[in-house]
Structures are given as C-alpha cells and as structure tokens.
Amino acid sequence: MSVVTHAEKIVQIITSSSLESRLVDTFEEIGIAGYTVFNVRGDGDTGIQDSHIDGDTNILIMIVTTPESYERLMEALNKYKRKGQHLMVFSMNTEVLY
Amino acid sequence: MSVVTHAEKIVQIITSSSLESRLVDTFEEIGIAGYTVFNVRGDGDTGIQDSHIDGDTNILIMIVTTPESYERLMEALNKYKRKGQHLMVFSMNTEVLY
Amino acid sequence: MSVVTHAEKIVQIITSSSLESRLVDTFEEIGIAGYTVFNVRGDGDTGIQDSHIDGDTNILIMIVTTPESYERLMEALNKYKRKGQHLMVFSMNTEVLY
C-alpha cells in the first residue's frame, strides 16, 4: 500500500465531567496539545450516569499519542488514580496517517 | 515503565436506541456491571440514522471486559443477532490501568 | 469459543463538521456504505473546538471495513490530507461478529 502509517497509542479515559478541566490542565503540563472529548452516559460502581444533571455526566477523553508521550500520560493518570479519583483508563495500539 | 496495565477486551455495539434498555438488562443478567453509551449517528443498510426522531437514533455501547466475561458477552450478543436483531458488534484488545 | 469473528480494520477520522457531507460523498464513491458519526469536542493546533458554533464543531467518523476497502479508504483520505484539509486519521485492528 502506498499510504504510510505510524504506530502510536490511543489512550481513553472515562470519568465524570467534573474532572475535565483539571485533566486538560494536566495534559498541558505534560506537553500533550491535542485531545478529543465525547459526552457519554454510562453505568458502573458509582451508579447510573445519564448526563441529565451536572454531577451525573460522564465524558470520555481520547488522546492519540506517540509512544514517548504515552508513558508520561499514563503516569500522570496513574497519579490521579492513586489520589483516589475515579478514572477508567485504557489504551490501544493504532496506526496514524500523517 | 512503572505503570502496570492488564490485557482486556473492548466490545463495541452499534444499534438502534430502541434496543438500549434490553441490552442493558442482558448485561445485568450475565454479570456485566459497567458500560458506556455514546449517542451517535450513522448510515448503513437500513438507511440514514440521524437522531432526529426516536426510530432513527443510533447508539454505540462500549464495554471493557475481562477475557472471561468477554466470551459470555459475545455469546449473548450473538444470540441477539441470531434472533434477527440488527446489532453491529466488534471487539478490540486493550490495556487497562487498574 | 463458539462465536466466530472476522479480522477487520477500524478507521477513525477526526475533523471539522464542515467536511462531513464531503467525506460521506467520498465514502459513497469508493463503495463504503456504512459509517458512524460522533459529535465530539476537542483541542489541537487549530484551537479549542467546543461545538458551540458551526465553525467550531468537531466530528469523529468511524468506519469498520474489510482489509480491501481499508486500502481504498486510506488512500482517499490521504488525498484529502495532501490537498491541505485537516483530518486526523488513524486505524485499529478489530474482530467483527457477523
């Protein structure tokens, strides 16, 4: 195939919208300039989150990142989790078209 | 890297919003407690689904699951499909941060 | 496991909503009949896109595709990019349940 892609990582974070601005600040601090946010609903240990009131609204943040930034990002997110914040964090491999 | 992740599966289901409550009941039955729902639009064999009227609204349900629950989930979804329901089901590998 | 899945590709495109109708036309031209659209927000080189005004609204288009269509799609998207359009394009492997 003529199209060349680059192996990178996708990190996805599901959390309450109340943490959005703080996470974004953290991204800036560790030098991550791009991210995408989805407004989502969901269910889990902390009950139904169906986005009808502010305390009840989930977001999913997706970051496509190079392997280097990936480590920094995961460590920053891990720190959040160790502070007791509820974040669901997972990652996948991806091929990015430059 | 100091951050440890666990290999799990992501299952994504795209279907009409009319099936949401039934699918959620199914999740509960097979012991899946967490899921995330995206309101989406789309096009496919059954025509444009652009979320302006109820019969016309797509959702995407995403479930992050351990390999064991994965099999149970896929079988339950397969059963839906064999009953003739329109579900688009696909899965990916993921690394989850606990 | 009794459930059989098929290896396919997921292509995701993040771009401004102003390109949606044109991309959809392109999909039709290269014979891709199904796709799913997410309304998203985001940040990147071109500034915050938070979906409050039309020039400021991001979408993510997701296409699940066979390996053959995948190449055609990526080439078509690459052409867009070479024309200077801002698209973020990346792909993943997936297992699809027929």
Place this chain on the structure above:
Amino acid sequence: MSGFDSLLIPAVLFFALGVFARLIKSDLKFPEGMGKGISLYLLMAIGLKGGAELAKADFGIAFQSIFWAFIMGLVIPMIGYALLRFRDRIDPFNAAAITAHYGSVSAATFLTAIAFLETSGIAHESYPIIMMVIMESPAIIIGLVLAMLARKKLAKSKPAGEGQEVESLNTGALLKEAFTNGSVVLLMGAMLVGALASPEAMEKVYPFSNEIFMGVLCLFLLEMGIEAAKRIKSFKNAGATLISFGIIMPLIGGTIGVFVGVTLLGFSPAGAMLVAILGSSASYIAVPPAMRYGVPEANPSFYLTLTLGVTFPFNVVIGIPMFYQMAIWYSGL
C-alpha cells in the same frame, strides 16, 4: 378558508421551507435533541389544553370517542395489511411493520390540523385529543400479532431450530411498551393535569402552553420538513407500490375518519376533520422503535420513508384541507 389559503398558514409554509432547504441541499439543520425537545413541549401543551376542556366535557361522548378510536386503531392497519399483501406484493414482515404505523397517529399532522382550524377561527371538539392518545397503542399490537403469525407460518415451512428462537420474542413486554410509550404517558398525564389543576393555576401556565404554541409549531414543522425531504432519496428503494400505498392509505383512513366523526360521533365538520387526520396520519414517534425490536425482519428505511416522506407531506399539504371539505360536504348530506 379556501383550499389554497390553507397552504398559507405559517406552520405549513415553514414545512415547505424545510422541504425546500433540503432539496437545494442547504446545510440548514437543527441541533440534536431540539426536535425531540419541541415535541415534548407540543404534547404537553396540547394535553393541558385538551384536559382543561375535557374536564367540562360530556362523559358519554368521551366514552364513545374512545371506543371508536380503538376500533379505528384496529381496523385501519388490517385494511392496510390486506392492501400490502394483495398479490403478495410486499412480504408479510414489512407489510405488518408498515401498516402498524398507519393505525397510529402523527402528532405533528394532528397539530397542524388544529393550527389550520385555529388560524381560521373555526371551533372544534376536543374529544379527538383523547382519541389520539388511545390510537397510539392498538396499532402496535396489531403489527406485532401480524408479524408473529407470519413467523409461525414461515417456521412451519422450514426445518426446526431457526424458527424457534425467533418465537421467543417477549410479546408481553412489547405490549406493555405499547401502553407505556412516552408520548402516550405525557399526553395522558398532561390531560390529567389540565383537568385536575384549578383554572387560576392553569392561567399561569397558559402563556407557555397556549400563547407561544403556534410559533413553536412553526419551528417544529420546519424541522419536520427537513426530515421529510431527507427520505426522498429512498423513494427508489421503496418502489412504486409502497410510495403509492403512502398516498392511498391516508385517503382510506381519512375517509373512515370522516365517517366516524360525522356519523358515529356527531362532530362538527371541524371535529370530523380532526378524526379524519387521526385515521389518515401515520406515526413516526412511537411505532418505529416498537417495530425495530418487535419486527426486526422489516426494513426500517421503508416505514420511515413512507410515513415521514410520503404520508406526512401529503396530509399536511393536501389531506387537511381536503378532509375538511369532505367533512363539510358529508355533514351536509
């Protein structure tokens, strides 16, 4: 109001604007959720209004209205099914799913009919509002039963195994859903509120529920115009048989409605026209989701193309003034 004048009521003009915008491929579009939000408002408003009036209504006529609404909801989809299955033109699943829509009602069409009357200052009975509530459910049930019979027949002609799974569709749950459908509950509930609340209390609500009603309806029909025109591109897939069904069926349903309204219920021509619209219009709110799950064998694109793309515009532009003239003429016989 002559036939042509009726096209010049603002709501119908905005509908036309929506269709036009889509035809010239304008990027005019409503944000997600706005149409759904507006239709909640409209159901609430019409319910409140109907309830306040029905509180002072004749119980006997109300009961009769309910009875005949139920009958219409059963008979019309059966006629539709027979038409669609004639010479086996349409397969039984699509026939069942499509016809279920015609037994039910399109609230937007009904509200446009009320706008048509109110703009011309013509009084009308409010019983048709309660009839609208009643007609949401029976059609769904008919659709499911027809599909179930088709499925049984198919299962017999096939080796066992495949068929049985289909059988296990939970019909009880589906029936329950037919009666707890959101628009039924909201409309019925708002009617109750309108009937229970004191007139003074209701007066505080009227600026919202009555005064701005016509304007909101215009905005809603603008979106409905866009939605209707979107379906045009599916006309070719649907085929001539289905498209013509989308025009013939409302003619039949509307004629039945005029008869029910004038002869069986003794309504004025205005009231009978509203009953005709109950008969002629086809739901695209409650029924499509029910059919999607209950009759997955049918193609949703068919029924949305027909109800939204053909029957809805037909009724808004032609049906409303025509059935009104028909009711006047028939009342005068």
Place this chain on the structure above:
Amino acid sequence: MSGFDSLLIPAVLFFALGVFARLIKSDLKFPEGMGKGISLYLLMAIGLKGGAELAKADFGIAFQSIFWAFIMGLVIPMIGYALLRFRDRIDPFNAAAITAHYGSVSAATFLTAIAFLETSGIAHESYPIIMMVIMESPAIIIGLVLAMLARKKLAKSKPAGEGQEVESLNTGALLKEAFTNGSVVLLMGAMLVGALASPEAMEKVYPFSNEIFMGVLCLFLLEMGIEAAKRIKSFKNAGATLISFGIIMPLIGGTIGVFVGVTLLGFSPAGAMLVAILGSSASYIAVPPAMRYGVPEANPSFYLTLTLGVTFPFNVVIGIPMFYQMAIWYSGL
C-alpha cells in the same frame, strides 16, 4: 390553600407525572442537555425578577438576610454531619459529602415553593432569592474541610506514603470553584442585570422571563420527577439509615429556616417558608461535582440518591405546604 390543594398545582402534578412515568418504566425521556438548558433559563428568570425587586429593597434587611443565609449554610451541614457520624453509622467521607449537599439549596424546590405561593396569589419577600445565592458556597467548603480532617486522622493511623498524596488536593482551587460555580454566577449576574437595567428595558424581557416561567417550570419538574424516580432503585444500596436521614434532615433544616425567617428576619409566613425551603432542600447541581473531585472517597450514588430521590420529592410534596403551615402557626405565636 389547604395542604391537599397544594398538591394540585401544575408544577407538582408534573413532578408526580415524571415519577409515575418512570415507575411504570415508560420510555418518556428528555433529550440530553434539555434539563440543563431549562435550569439555565429558570436561574436567569428568577434572578432577573429578584434583582428588579431587590433594587427597591431595604439594604439593612438584605444584609441581615445574607448574614443569616451564611450562618445557615454553615450550621446545617454540621448538624447533618453529627447525625450521620452518630455511633459511627456512616463513614466520615460519605458523611462529609452528603451533608454538604444539605447546606446548599435545590433551586427546583425553591422555584416550586414560589410557584406554590404565586398560584395561590400569596405575596412573598424577595430576600430569600439572594439568600439562595449565598448558600451555594459555604456548604461546599464545610464538606471539604470535614473530609480533610477525616483524611488527616486516617493518615495518622496509617503508615506514611499513601496518605500524603491524598493531602495534596488543591483546596484553594476548590474554594475558588465554590464561589465561581455556574449557578451562583448566573443567579447573581441576572440579579445585577435586573437591578441595573431600566424598568422599560426590563418590560421587554418579561414575556420571556416572567410570563412563560410557570409553564417552563412544569416541564422542568416533569424531568426532575423522572430523575428522582430513577434513584429509587438505589434505595437498597443506600440503606435505611441514609434514607431516613433524607427525611429527617430537611425537617431539621426547614425548622431552622422557619425560625430564621420569622424570628430573626421578621418575614411574612410566605417569606419564612421560602427560607425554610432554603434550609430543608439539598443541592444536586453545584455540590455533586465539587464533592466528586474534592471527596473522591465518597460514593456519588449515595448523595444523588438522597438529594434527588428522597429529599427533593419529600420537600416538593410534603415540605412546602408543611413549612408554610408551620410558618403561619409560628408567626401567630
């Protein structure tokens, strides 16, 4: 207005309809964002109205109202914390997070109380509106401080390392947030606009902010009914202690409010009832997000179940007429 009549005001009836719809598992639901949009409207409208009236108000009473609102916002959550921690029934983090909600105010309950008065044509002071603004913030601070103390205590009893990280929560930022909360800013800002703009200019805004207000409130309470009923399924998890707290706490807060309103501020029974509602109602707008981040150890499902599922319905159905009677009786002593 007798106690029973008060249940028949449209807003309360729509609340009941929402609860009912959810209980019968109707698929009635609001599009995403609609509830949030409506509550922006309601805050703006009540702010404009309050501001226009406060512009001609007595500065001394206004100042006293602010003072006592602040005190209520501090005292009520402390009482709540003591109740919850009694015999160590509820762990300190959940106790802190829950009680913070009770120091703050539920705008929907407050607006329903105003609807209750206006429907009956009873005049009321407008100082309670400014009190509502004041009470949004101190409760959040109390909640954070209580949780911080609990965290310190826990850290001592544990080996170092784990605890310290928790400590580093940025409390300064959280306090700032407590005061720049969206509803505080909108309410306060709309009050300023109402006070600054000329009466002629305000008159052009009134059809939107005043006339349709009651109707919009009905639509909002319909959604709140659905949201409240959704929490019922979490009652079992929450347990009897928490559920009964959800009823006892508003009784205490409301009684304090009646005392503050009648004795300390010299309000009419109508005004005192509004102060009682400030005391008895529990926030579910500003406080939950603050607690989610500030007290992550607490379970959000608990506080939403209590405030939305127990206290909100209790106040709307029982609290409002009851505190009004209490205020009348106490004023007459």
Place this chain on the structure above:
Amino acid sequence: MSGFDSLLIPAVLFFALGVFARLIKSDLKFPEGMGKGISLYLLMAIGLKGGAELAKADFGIAFQSIFWAFIMGLVIPMIGYALLRFRDRIDPFNAAAITAHYGSVSAATFLTAIAFLETSGIAHESYPIIMMVIMESPAIIIGLVLAMLARKKLAKSKPAGEGQEVESLNTGALLKEAFTNGSVVLLMGAMLVGALASPEAMEKVYPFSNEIFMGVLCLFLLEMGIEAAKRIKSFKNAGATLISFGIIMPLIGGTIGVFVGVTLLGFSPAGAMLVAILGSSASYIAVPPAMRYGVPEANPSFYLTLTLGVTFPFNVVIGIPMFYQMAIWYSGL
C-alpha cells in the same frame, strides 16, 4: 439614550456577564446545541418580523438596499485584504480567510443593535434585514477567489505536482454553498412566510416570535459572551497586527455603512446605524465552515479569535452606540 445608558440594556449586560463568568473561570456553560437552537429561533423571529414589514415596503428602496448590500459585501473584504497584506504582514491565505468574515454579517450583533433601538423606543427601517441576507454570500466568494489567486501564484513559484492537487478544489460547489447556507435560507424563508401569511395568522405566531424575543436574545448574548471570552487566550498567538485589525476593520466597515445608509439609501439615523453594523460586524456562523474547507491553508483559530473575541465585543459595547451617534451627526450635516 446616552452612550453609557446603552450599555445598560439587558442584552448587553448579559453579554458582559458571559465574559465575566469566563474570565473568573466559572464553570457556567450552555449545553451543546442550545446556542445553535437559539440562533435558529432568532433568525426565524427576525425574518418573520422583517417579512411582515417588507410586505408593505417600497420596492424601489428594497431593490436599492439589496444592490448596496451586495456592493458592501464585495468592497469591505477587499479593503480588509489590502490592509492585511500591507507590507506582507499576514500571509495571503489567512488574509483571504479573515477578510471574508468581515464582508459578511454577525446576526447577534445586528440583533443587539435592534434591541438597542427598541429598548429606547426608536423606530428603524426594516430594509437592513434583507440587506443582512444578501451580505452572507458575496464575502465567501471573495474569500475563495482571493485564496485561489494566492494558490495560483504559489503554484507558479513551485515545481509542478503539489500545486495542481490544491487547484482541484471544487469551487462551483463552494459557491453553491455560499448561497444555500442555512442561515441565509432560514432568514430568507422566514421573511417570505412573514410576507405571505395573513396578518391574522401572523398574530398567532407573534407571542413566540416577537414577545419573548428580547428575553431569548439575552440568553443568547450570555452564551456569546462566554464564547467571546474563550478566545482571549488565543490573543497572543494571533499577534498585535491581527488584534488591531479586529478593531480597525469594524471602524472602516461601520463608517462605510453610515455613508451607505444615510447618503445612498436615505435612511433615518437608526436605519443607517443598522447598515453600519452590517458593515462593521463579522460573521462567525456561515463563513468559518466555508473557509475551513475552502481555504484549509488558513488557521481557523485566527479568524474565530478575531471575529468572536475582538470585533464582536467591540461592536456590542462600543460600535452600536458609536455608529448611532455618528449617523445622527452625519445626517445632520
């Protein structure tokens, strides 16, 4: 109305509130789609109103208005381009994309100007409404043409291959889009409805389209204030040249508008001020999406920062009262 009073009209105060909320980093925000929904309402309402009045308007003046609107839409972006390219300060693509916005119109600014007049009870011509419709499109075309020329020039100075692909942008489709833009269609369509529908029918729509208009506008400007203030953080990237362009350009456009309004069209000072706002304001609805696809080489963050973050607040706070005074003074010469 003095210059200072004009700042106290509710719509402007709400704009200031939105800016303030954002500056103190309040979490006040509108749900997605709400702003888009409100702007559909505002376009519909202003169109209906304009249409009803234009139905009785002078055809000659209407035609002249259209003509001069078209000329303004062509001339203003050319002046802007020349300014931006002066000493090659801004690259041709960004210059083309930015200047296209200034040829077009900001509906929110225009509506605030109308609110300014109506709050003070000053009558104004309605021709500027039709001029607004006309001015949406030519600017887009100018922007595309300027970018195309720049691209040709660039292609010559580069080896073949790369340039050609860029060339293949479908300009025909882009022109079509300039004329079928959603707000053009809605505004034009609503004007037609307003002109065609009978006055009695329109009266039923007025509570929605006229009476609540001012209040809805307040809510809209609150959101616009938040949106405008969001752009402030991009000021540094944009640089001093662009920021000052965002203030100089509306001064030029507004002055041209006063001249066109008073001298060429013979409007009252109120009408001429509206024409000035057409000239001075910059679109952020129709033009940004067109430039995104049509001039992908330009940075969208630049044009949104300028139009929303600089020119919009400038016009709302300073431009409107200033151009009104200028029109009074110039009319009196």
